[in-house]
Amino acid sequence: xxxxxxxxxxxxxxxxxxxxxxxxxxxxxxxxxxxxxxxxxxxxxxxxxxxxxxxxxxxxxxxxxxxxxxxxxxxxxxxxxxxxxxxxxxxxxxxxxxxxxxxxxxxxxxxxxxxxxxxxxxxxxxxxxxxxxxxxxxxxxxxxxxxxxxxxxxxxxxxxxxxxxxxxxxxxxxxxxxxxxxxxxxxxxxxxxxxxxxxxxxxxxxxxxxxxxxxxxxxxxxxxxxxxxxxxxxxxxxxxxxxxxxxxxxxxxxxxxxxxxxxxxxxxxxxxxxxxxxxxxxxxxxxxxxxxxxxxxxxxxxxxxxxxxxxxxxxxxxxxxxxxxxxxxxxxxxxxxxxxxxxxxxxxxxxxxxxxxxxxxxx
Numbered sequence: 001x002x003x004x005x006x007x008x009x010x011x012x013x014x015x016x017x018x019x020x021x022x023x024x025x026x027x028x029x030x031x032x033x034x035x036x037x038x039x040x041x042x043x044x045x046x047x048x049x050x051x052x053x054x055x056x057x058x059x060x061x062x063x064x065x066x067x068x069x070x071x072x073x074x075x076x077x078x079x080x081x082x083x084x085x086x087x088x089x090x091x092x093x094x095x096x097x098x099x100x101x102x103x104x105x106x107x108x109x110x111x112x113x114x115x116x117x118x119x120x121x122x123x124x125x126x127x128x129x130x131x132x133x134x135x136x137x138x139x140x141x142x143x144x145x146x147x148x149x150x151x152x153x154x155x156x157x158x159x160x161x162x163x164x165x166x167x168x169x170x171x172x173x174x175x176x177x178x179x180x181x182x183x184x185x186x187x188x189x190x191x192x193x194x195x196x197x198x199x200x201x202x203x204x205x206x207x208x209x210x211x212x213x214x215x216x217x218x219x220x221x222x223x224x225x226x227x228x229x230x231x232x233x234x235x236x237x238x239x240x241x242x243x244x245x246x247x248x249x250x251x252x253x254x255x256x257x258x259x260x261x262x263x264x265x266x267x268x269x270x271x272x273x274x275x276x277x278x279x280x281x282x283x284x285x286x287x288x289x290x291x292x293x294x295x296x297x298x299x300x301x302x303x304x305x306x307x308x309x310x311x312x313x314x315x316x317x318x319x320x321x322x323x324x325x326x327x328x329x330x331x332x333x334x335x336x337x338x339x340x341x342x343x344x345x346x347x348x349x350x351x352x353x354x355x356x357x358x359x360x361x362x363x
Contacts, residue, residue: 023050083285088306095310119144151316172208174298174331179212191248195230235261278339293337301329
């Protein structure tokens with residue numbers, strides 16, 4: 001009797017045995033119904049009624065052990081509050097949900113040890129796969145990515161020989177689009193407010209800015225370059241430091257959060273946007289369209305990169321033998337009020353005034 005009770009209850013929770021006994025059917029029949037396999041209409045009715053009566057809850061862990069699937073996909077990004085990651089997350093979630101899975105989101109803070117530890121914990125198989133967007137990539141990252149026991153897709157730049165599914169963009173070209181636009185509107189003292197140079201995007205955008213100036217024959221002025229972080233407050237403070245030592249007529253900012261900080265710093269300094277200083281951000285997030293003036297920004301296709309990454313991941317889960325795939329989303333420039341006007345020509349000097357006292361005087 002004691003053994004039967006043990007089978008029918010685990011830690012006070014009803015089991016399949018409990019449901020089968022209440023329904024008056026075999027354990028195999030009850031299991032088939034509870035796992036959605038089916039049965040006769042009468043058996044299905046009895047089992048479902050019995051499950052409701054005893055308060056049976058399916059054991060998702062046991063199911064995942066049997067199927068080797070958890071129904072969960074993870075997304076790891078630096079900062080879940082950054083609008084670019086919000087747009088990426090929404091696109092990923094839509095694709096993941098269409099497959100019947102759910103999305104878990106993890107903020108890494110951009111810490112290398114956090115990201116590599118997370119990748120190694122995938123050995124516990126708590127998710128079916130993972131999408132990660134690291135801003136720093138080390139040899140430890142690459143090793144953890146290649147050795148991952150579950151499929152992983154990287155959103156961002158990886159080495160050409162990295163055997164990992166990868167969706168990327170070309171932020172160097174994105175910066176060039178911004179500089180081309182500013183030069184076309186008559187700007188020549190173009191400043192650059194960047195994020196950390198030890199990050200993949202910071203390095204790429206710095207190189208893109210320098211190359212774009214060279215392309216247009218504009219001498220590089222280090223006073224016009226400032227480095228901070230990819231955050232609003234850091235962007236504002238970096239712009240304040242830049243304005244304290246020089247006078248730009250345009251700013252390229254390494255993301256939209258930096259650009260919003262720059263707009264506020266310019267306003268506080270009495271500089272008009274775009275009349276005195278044109279501003280272009282990067283990422284073209286919803287934040288760019290919410291600002292006044294609306295912010296010109298280089299789109300790096302965050303939603304499209306997220307969508308493609310999710311599709312690659314689902315394909316990899318279905319067929320782990322696929323060769324590594326690499327896809328690229330091209331950047332584009334959205335021109336808005338913060339830079340959309342041509343620099344006004346200098347006002348001509350006022351004509352000399354003929355004061356009566358100066359009549360007949362020559363010099």
